Amino acid sequence: MSNTVLFEVGLEELPARFIDDALVQLEEKTKQWLDDLRLPYDTIATMATPRRLTVKVEGLADKQPDIEEEAKGPAKKIAIDEEGNWTKAAIGFSKGQGKGVDDIYFKEIKGTEYVHVNKYTEGEPTKNLLSQFSDLILSLNFPKNMRWGSRQLRYARPIRWLAALYNDEVIPFSIEDVQTGKSTYGHRFLGEKVEVEHADEYEMVLQEQYVIVDVAMRKEMIATQIEKLAQEKNWNILVDEDLLSEVTHLVEYPTVFYGEYSEDFLIVPEEALITSMKEHQRYFPVRAKTGELLPFFVAVRNGDEKHLDNVARGNEKVLKARLADARFFYEEDQKASIEKNLDKLSRMVFQEDLGTIADKVQRTIKLADALSDHLKLQPAIKKQVLRTAEISKFDLVTHMVGEFPELQGIMGEKYARIFGEDEEVAQAINEHYMPRHANGELPKSIPGTVVSIADKLDTIVGCFSIGIIPSGSQDPYGLRRSAIGILQMLDKQAWDIQLETLVNSAVKLYISLGLPNRSEEEVVQDLNEFFHIRASYLLKEEGVEPDIVEAVLANGIKHVPFTKEKAKLLASKRNDESFKSTHEALGRVLNLAKKTNVMEVDTELFENETEQTLYNTYLEVKQEYAASLSRHDAVQALKALGMLADPIHNFFDHTMVMAEDAKIKENRLGLLNLIATEIYAFADLNAVQWKQQY
Structure with missing residues (x-):
């Protein structure tokens, strides 16, 4: 016989950001719990509203198998x-x-x-085991916990009721004196306390009490109502997926409505209006079909359709105050100047040991200057780069960014135009914050890219110099995201510069300023390892397998797009029968070269023709190989290495490398070491797990 089990934890309103993770935990832990108890089941469904976390198990066996x-x-x-x-x-x-x-x-x-x-x-009856679920409830983790009253339990929010049913029977247990029963609670204002007579009836009982407990159903209701409203009004309603999910977790019975605000507010940059609506009020902005922002908003009420006009008027009143603040800030900010704002940066601390924001700007200027010189940028573009770096942070002291931190850079671009800066500089101020999140948009312009790299590099190297290194989930300065952003920008631009050159340049700057409290060697080593992990992550995201990732990164990250090209080329060779001879030859060289540090060859010590032939081929190949590397042409570079395959095989067939004469042995190992050095410049081919089938 199959059975249905229901567990509902009734709580004070949970923060919306807690719910998705709690549902994942609830499902995974319930699966594990049932597996540990050896209880067969058909399905597990998790449900939630701001006031409850629920799991329902259907098709549960009567007892454990014997x-x-x-x-x-x-x-x-x-x-x-x-x-x-x-x-x-x-x-x-x-x-x-x-x-x-x-x-x-x-x-x-x-x-x-x-x-x-x-x-x-003999298997234990199911009903005798279910009370243990209380331990699972207490095992859920939340970003923040609290205590209430005189209770000792720390939990996301106070537990107010517990419903636990095995079909129509109550599963007995208690948490902090809250005893399980059949009772649950409907909508806080539209519903009431009700009894769930059977676990199968749970969703239906709550729906009658104005609670849609299924998250997906609630989300679909909101999306459908928004779409219907958009069609009726001929609007384009901006439905951000993250906001839609958040609003879904804020309501138990969703009803969509709209309101309006004065067109006078449209003089404020739309980014500020949208941010105010979305971040502060959880409203969906509205555009015309032609794209311009309209003075309307769409919101979701936690309730039914009664008195929606009053609800809309109340929301309009709240939004009006918010937008009035935004307009005031916008107008006040324009009364200042970029120079006055820059003066204030010297009073804003970036980090206690790294100085103020003004200090950070000066370091960013120096790094951007050095990168511009390395790239041999035209004087006009370099001038834009340095001006961008100089004023990149001026908007941090504006009223608008103070109220809406999400708009840093965006408002900098707006105000830079108003204050008469070049269009390229204004755009680059915004771009230097890019990418703002994982897989976010990258800067399009050269000034924006150069300053973005310089700014992020300053933050990373500065933090590492004073011992602030991300560990576990702790990364308060977003160093991991910044490192990935640098690598992505270098890949996109394909500039002729190596990652290590950038890092060393920044470290030297910090040393010249006397800022590090750690040794240069420690800082560089930690930075190289840090970027290595980020580069590995990006390559794996591109579908490159771990062994090839390690092969191409064995000698450093170097030129990012070239490293990626080498990785993809080696991946294509993994199952290439024609490459067998080459990888075997080069692999044997790498293995024996580890036995020496000698990097010199005396041709007078050669005893047979294969030694001389291999050395001559090495000299011939070296020039073409070096040219291919400098052009970042992976195909030609690997083809050049492949020209060594036959001479290497002949060498090993006719030559005893580990000769009894020490000088001859070291000479032969030295020859192999010279070749190995060139191979490592491409990749550590022995790190690749070759998969050819012979």
Whole structure:
């Protein structure tokens, strides 16, 4: 017989951001719990509203399956003594299995007889096990916990009721004096306390009490109502997926409505209006079909359609105050100047040991200047780069960014235009914050990219210099995201610069300023490892397998797009039959080259023609190979290395590398080491798990 089990934890309103993770935990932990109890089931469904977390299990078996198993004990010679009596080992084993020595029999395993008993364990009835679910409820983790009253329990929010049903029977347990029962609570204003007579009726009972407990259904209701409203009004309603999910977790019975605000507010940059609506009020902005922002908003009420006009007017009043603040800030900010704002940056602390924002700007200017010189930028573009770096943070002291931190850079671009800066500089001020999030938009312009790299590099190197290194989930300065952003920008631009050059340049700057409290060697090592992990992550995101990732990063990240090209080329060679001879030859060189540090060759010590041929081929290949590397042409570089394959095979066929004469041995190893150095410049080919089938 199949059964339905329901567990509902009733709470004070949960923060919306807690709910998705709580549902994932609830499902995974319930699966594990049932598996540990050996209870077969058909489906697990998790549900939630701001006031409850619920799990429902359908098709649950009546009892655990009975278990019949054969238990193996000690060897016969240990189980029976010289007189033929059972030893303590045999008696103890049988007792431990709930049996007696009369139940023992012997089975031969690999020529030795062992004690065995047949063990039968009757399955426990399901209803006797379900009260243990209280432990699972208490095991849920939340970003923040609280205590309430005189209780000792720390939980996301106070637990107000517990519903627990096995079909129509209450599953008895309590948490902090809250006892389980059949009762649940409907909508805070439209519903009431009700009894759930059977676990199967749970969703229906709550729907009658104005609670849509299924998250997906609630989300679909909101999306459908928004779409209907958009069609009726011929609007384009901006439905941000994150906002839609958040609003879904803020309501129990959703009803969509719209309101309006004065067109006078449209003089404020639309980014500020949208941010105010979305971030502060959880409203959906509205655009015309032609794209311009309209003075309307769409919101979701936690309730039915009654008195929606009053609800809309109330929301309009609140939004009007918000937008009035935004307009005031916008107008006040324009009364200042970029220079006055820059003066204020010297009073804003970036980090205690790294100085003020003004100090950070000066370091960013120096790094942007050095990068511009390395890239040989035209004077006009370099001038834009340096001006961008100089004023990149001026908007941080504006009223608008103070109220809406999400608009840093965006308002900088707006105000830079108003204050008469070049269009390229204004755009670059916004772009230097990019990418703002994982897989976010990258800067399009050269000034924006250069300053973005310089700014992020300053933050990373600065933090590492004073020992602030991300660990676990702790990354308060977003260093991981910044590092990935730098690598993505270098990949996109394909500039002729190596990652290590950038890092070393920044470290040297910090040393010249006397800022690090750690040694240069430690800082560089930690930074290289840090970027190595980020580069590995990006390559794996591109579908490159881990062994190839390690192969191409073995000698550093270097030129980012070239490293990526090498990785993809090696991946294509993994199953290439024609590449077998090359990878075997180069691999043998790498293996033997590890036995020496010698990097010189004396041709007078050559004893056979294959040595001379290999050396001559190496000299011929080296120039073309170096040219291919400098052009970042992975295909030609690997083809050049491939020209060494036959001479290498001939060399090994006719030459004893580990000769008895020490000078000859070292000379031969030195030749292999020269070749190995060139191979490593491409990749550590021995790190690749070659998959050719022979």
